[in-house]
Amino acid sequence: MKVKRARELGFCFGVKKTLKLFDDMGGDSQGVHTLGTLVHNPQVVQSLKERGVTVIGDVANVASGTLTITAHGATPDSITEAKAKGLRVIDTTCPLVTKVQKIAHDLHKAQHQVVVFGDASHQEVRGIVGWTENTALVSTDAKELVPRLIAMTRSGKRVPKRIAIVSQTTQPAPRFKQFISDLFDQLPDDFREIQVHNTICEPTLDRQSAVIDLAEEVDVMIVVGGHESANTRHLAEISEEEGVKTYHVEWPDELRREWFEQGGVAGVTAGASTPDEVIDEVVARIESY
Ligand code: SF4
Secondary structure, X not given: OEEEEOOOOOXXXXXXXXXXXXXXXXXXXXXXXEEOOOOOOHHHHHXXXXXXXXXXXXXXXXXXXXXXXXXXXXXXXXXXXHHHOOOEEEEOOOHHHHHXXXXXXXXXXXXXXXXXXXXXXXXXXXXXXXXOOOOOEEEOOHHHHHHHHHHOOOOOOOOOOEEEEEEOOOOOHHHHHHHHHHHHHHOXXXXXXXXXXXXXXXXXXXXXXXXXXXXXXXXXXXXEOOOOOHHHXXXXXXXXXXXXXXXXXXXXXXXXXXXXXXXXXXXXXXXXXOOHHHHHHHHHXXXXX
């Protein structure tokens, strides 16, 4: 089977920066905790676990040692709490996430109702909401959001005067545009101001446009990365929407020979948290079919 890789795939600079920091710490990382999963990739998580790094969900669950804020960022409250407890805090928030946090924070202070286009349970989104003093609304569905916006005012009929929208950095660009368009359609006529900040990061946009281009040239697409990784799942969804039969795998062993029975060319792309070695192993396995 022939394989063609996407022109942009795998680790983004934000994830590389975080992982380099752990490499620089050396082999033994006992007493080092990460607030949430460092990257949504099982191979990376396993290797950190073997070095003694523990994942915690809440600062309240750790009494001493080093707390690492991951590339996804954190709420200002959790950072303050960690410092107050005497923990050594290492902040590896990706600068592109920091930028979204700052935009959301400034808009909130300027009396805008901030809306985050994203997944409310994702660590990055919870962090951004924290930077708005927990006032931001989170949604990916304008139909569901508009009644919530209207309900925020006392009359029950008017929307907040100023709405400002930012996006989780890894959302699919076409869906963000659709969300904005649906929102304009569905808001009542008395809305006054909407600001839209497209904060999807460049590496995500590059990987999304690369998979769209690759989809035109291949017979089947393999997307490599953690099943929990939002940006990897979005790459698989975009590829499928482009009309190519697409499979999302975490490991080479998940590949099935019958997916390639028709021959031709297999496209390979990978999420921003997928190590090069895993991509190489997947490519080698496909080429052996
Ligand atoms: S996906 Fe984008 S925002 Fe997230 S770590 Fe990578 S570069 Fe930073």
